[in-house]
Amino acid sequence: MSSVIQLLPDLVINKIAAGEVVDRPASVLKELMENALDAGATSIEVTLVDGGRKLIQVADNGRGMNRDDALLCLERHATSKIREAEDLDRIGTFGFRGEALAAIAAVSRLTLVTRQADAANGTEVQISGGKILEVREAGSPVGTTMSIRNLFFNVPARRRFLRSDQTELAHLRQVFLLYAIAYESVALRLVIDEREAYRLAGGSTVTERLRELLGASALQALRPVDHAAEGVRVHGFVSLPHTTRGDRSEQFVFVNRRPASAPIVGFAISEAYQQLIPRGRHPVAVLFIELDPVEVDVNVHPTKKEVRFRNPGALRTALAEGLRAALQASAQPQGGDATPATAGLPNLRQLFSPSERPMSRPDTGQLEGVPAFPYPRIEPQQVSSTVPSSVVPVAQSDTVERKVPGTDSSPWAWFRVVGQVGGLYVVLETEDGLVVMDPQAAHERVLFERYMTEAATGTVATQGLLIPETVTLPPPRARAVRKHLEAFATLGLGLGEFGGDTFVVDALPACLGKASPSSLLNDLAESLETGLPRQTAPGWLREKMAQAACRSAVRAKDQLAVAEIDRLVRQLGACDMPYTCPHGRPTVIFMGYNELNRKFGRS
Numbered sequence: 001m002s003s004v005i006q007l008l009p010d011l012v013i014n015k016i017a018a019g020e021v022v023d024r025p026a027s028v029l030k031e032l033m034e035n036a037l038d039a040g041a042t043s044i045e046v047t048l049v050d051g052g053r054k055l056i057q058v059a060d061n062g063r064g065m066n067r068d069d070a071l072l073c074l075e076r077h078a079t080s081k082i083r084e085a086e087d088l089d090r091i092g093t094f095g096f097r098g099e100a101l102a103a104i105a106a107v108s109r110l111t112l113v114t115r116q117a118d119a120a121n122g123t124e125v126q127i128s129g130g131k132i133l134e135v136r137e138a139g140s141p142v143g144t145t146m147s148i149r150n151l152f153f154n155v156p157a158r159r160r161f162l163r164s165d166q167t168e169l170a171h172l173r174q175v176f177l178l179y180a181i182a183y184e185s186v187a188l189r190l191v192i193d194e195r196e197a198y199r200l201a202g203g204s205t206v207t208e209r210l211r212e213l214l215g216a217s218a219l220q221a222l223r224p225v226d227h228a229a230e231g232v233r234v235h236g237f238v239s240l241p242h243t244t245r246g247d248r249s250e251q252f253v254f255v256n257r258r259p260a261s262a263p264i265v266g267f268a269i270s271e272a273y274q275q276l277i278p279r280g281r282h283p284v285a286v287l288f289i290e291l292d293p294v295e296v297d298v299n300v301h302p303t304k305k306e307v308r309f310r311n312p313g314a315l316r317t318a319l320a321e322g323l324r325a326a327l328q329a330s331a332q333p334q335g336g337d338a339t340p341a342t343a344g345l346p347n348l349r350q351l352f353s354p355s356e357r358p359m360s361r362p363d364t365g366q367l368e369g370v371p372a373f374p375y376p377r378i379e380p381q382q383v384s385s386t387v388p389s390s391v392v393p394v395a396q397s398d399t400v401e402r403k404v405p406g407t408d409s410s411p412w413a414w415f416r417v418v419g420q421v422g423g424l425y426v427v428l429e430t431e432d433g434l435v436v437m438d439p440q441a442a443h444e445r446v447l448f449e450r451y452m453t454e455a456a457t458g459t460v461a462t463q464g465l466l467i468p469e470t471v472t473l474p475p476p477r478a479r480a481v482r483k484h485l486e487a488f489a490t491l492g493l494g495l496g497e498f499g500g501d502t503f504v505v506d507a508l509p510a511c512l513g514k515a516s517p518s519s520l521l522n523d524l525a526e527s528l529e530t531g532l533p534r535q536t537a538p539g540w541l542r543e544k545m546a547q548a549a550c551r552s553a554v555r556a557k558d559q560l561a562v563a564e565i566d567r568l569v570r571q572l573g574a575c576d577m578p579y580t581c582p583h584g585r586p587t588v589i590f591m592g593y594n595e596l597n598r599k600f601g602r603s
C-alpha cells in the first residue's frame with residue numbers, strides 16, 4: 001500500500017495561515033501598521049481604496065530593508081524580531097511570529113518598495129498569490145511602502161465574507177485610531193478614497209492627540225484616570241455617565257501600549273458603571289494599563305488581539321478603584337485647561353457614527369442668539385454642612401450669561417424651577433438650557449448617596465418599625481438572605497428569622513423610613529440570588545442594599561410639593577453622580593440652547 005500522508009507545500013500552508021492572521025482588510029492594516037512602528041517609523045501614511053478591497057497601502061519612514069531582507073520577509077517564520085525561544089518571554093515589538101507578511105502575500109497582490117538610509121537604491125518586490133513576479137532595483141525614499149491590492153482575489157470564500165465598504169472602513173478606521181492613540185508621537189495620515197480623513201501632527205502628547213481625534217468638547221466629557229494598585233497602573237480617560245454609546249467601539253484599551261482586548265477589562269469597566277448607566281450602554285474609555293511584561297501573555301492568539309493576565313484579580317482591583325475614583329472626583333476637565341471647546345475641531349459626533357449623541361451641554365462657551373435671561377436669577381441657597389461643597393454656586397458674578405464649563409460634578413451652576421408637566425416631570429431652566437428631571441429617579445439618587453455614605457462609615461441610623469412586617473421568600477432566596485443576616489444588621493436592616501422561609505423585618509435605616517419592608521427584602525434577595533458568588537463583598541452588599549432600599553423608599557404615588565422640588569434639585573446637584581438613578585435610569589435630560597437654536601433654524 002502506498003502512503004497517503006504528504007507535507008503540504010508552503011503556498012498552501014501560507015494560505016491556511018492567512019485564514020488565522022488575515023480575516024478582513026482591518027487585520028491587514030493592523031499588521032502593516034505594527035510592522036511600520038516596529039521599524040521605528042516617525043511618520044506613517046495610510047491609503048485605503050474601496051474599503052480596503054482595492055488597496056491598503058502603508059508607507060513609513062522607518063529603517064527599511066536591504067534586497068535580501070525584502071525577499072526573506074515574505075517567507076513564513078522569517079522575522080528580525082526574535083532569534084531564540086527565550087526571546088518570547090520579553091517581547092518588546094508588535095511582531096515576532098514572522099508570519100503576517102507571508103500570509104498577506106499569499107492572498108493578495110503585494111508590492112513592497114523599501115530602502116535603507118545608507119543604500120543608494122531601493123528594492124521593489126512584486127508578489128501575487130504568494131508567487132514572486134518581479135524583483136528589481138527601484139528609486140524609493142528611506143523606509144518601506146507596502147501596497148496590498150485585490151485582497152482575497154484567490155480566496156473567493158473569504159471575499160464573499162467581506163461586508164459592505166462602509167463596514168470594512170469602520171473596522172479599518174478603528175485600527176487606525178487605536179494606533180493613533182497609542183503612538184501619539186508618530187505623525188499619521190489617513191487617506192480614504194482620495195480624501196484625507198486625518199492628518200495628525202507628530203510629537204504630540206496623549207491629551208493633544210485625543211483632542212485632535214475627539215475634539216475639545218468630547219475631551220471635556222472625559223475624566224482623567226490615574227491609579228496604581230497591586231502592581232498595575234491604570235491611566236487614561238473615561239466618560240461621565242451621561243456620555244455613553246450603544247457598543248464598545250469607543251473603548252480603547254492598551255496593555256503596555258499594545259492595543260488589546262481582554263474580556264476582563266470590558267467586564268471591569270461595565271462593573272464600575274453598573275448602577276450609573278442603563279443596561280446595554282457603554283461609556284467612552286481610553287485606558288492604558290501598564291504592568292510588568294512577565295505578567296501578561298500576548299502570545300495567546302495569532303493576531304495578538306487578546307491578551308491574558310497572570311493575575312486578573314490585581315487588574316480588576318486596579319481598574320475598579322481607578323474608575324471609581326475618576327468618576328467620583330469632581331475634577332477639572334482634563335488636559336490641564338478648562339477652556340471651553342473651540343469651534344472648528346471635529347467632535348465625537350463627526351468622528352464616529354454614534355448610535356447616540358452625547359446628552360451634552362452646549363459645545364461652545366457662548367450662547368449665540370439667545371437673549372440674556374429675562375428672569376431674576378435664583379442664587380442657590382447656602383447649603384447645610386452635610387452637603388459636599390460642590391453644591392456651592394460656581395457662578396458668583398452677576399452677569400447671567402456667564403458660562404461655567406463642566407468644572408464640577410453638579411449639572412448646573414444655577415437653576416429655576418419652571419414647573420411640573422405630566423403630573424410628574426420637573427422642568428428647569430439652567431444656564432445651559434432646558435432640563436427635564438424625573439423627580440423619582442432624582443430622589444432615588446439622593447437617597448442612595450446619603451445611605452451609601454452612612455453605610456460606608458458605619459453610621460447608619462436605624463428606626464424601629466411600629467408594626468414589624470413578616471415576609472416569606474421562595475426557598476433559594478431565603479437561603480441567600482439567611483447567609484447575610486448579620487451583615488444586614490450593620491446596614492441598618494433589622495431582620496430576624498421567623499421559622500421556615502419567613503423573616504420578620506423590625507427596623508429600617510432611618511433615612512429610608514418610607515421603604516416597604518417586603519419589596520425591599522424581595523429586591524435584596526433577588527440580587528443576592530442572581531449575583532455572582534464572589535460578589536458578596538461588604539461593598540457589594542452595601543450597594544445592593546442601597547439600590548433596593550431607594551427603590552422601595554420612593555414610590556410612584558409620592559407627590560412632591562413645590563418646596564420639596566426645589567430642595568430635591570439642590571440635593572441632586574450636590575450628588576457625586578447626579579446623572580442617573582442607582583439603577584441606571586437617567587435623572588435628567590438636557591436640551592441645550594445650541595440644540596434649541598439648531599432646531600429652530602437659528603445659526
Ligand code: ADP
Binds near residue numbers: 074097100101
Ligand atoms: P513579524 O513582524 O512578526 O516579524 P512580519 O511577517 O510582519 O513578521 O514581518 C517579517 C519581517 O519583515 C519583520 O521581522 C521585519 O524585519 C520585516 N519588515 C516587515 N515590515 C517592515 C517595515 N515596514 N519596515 C522594515 N522592516 C519590515
Ligand code: MG
Binds near residue numbers: 034094100101
Ligand atoms: Mg509583523
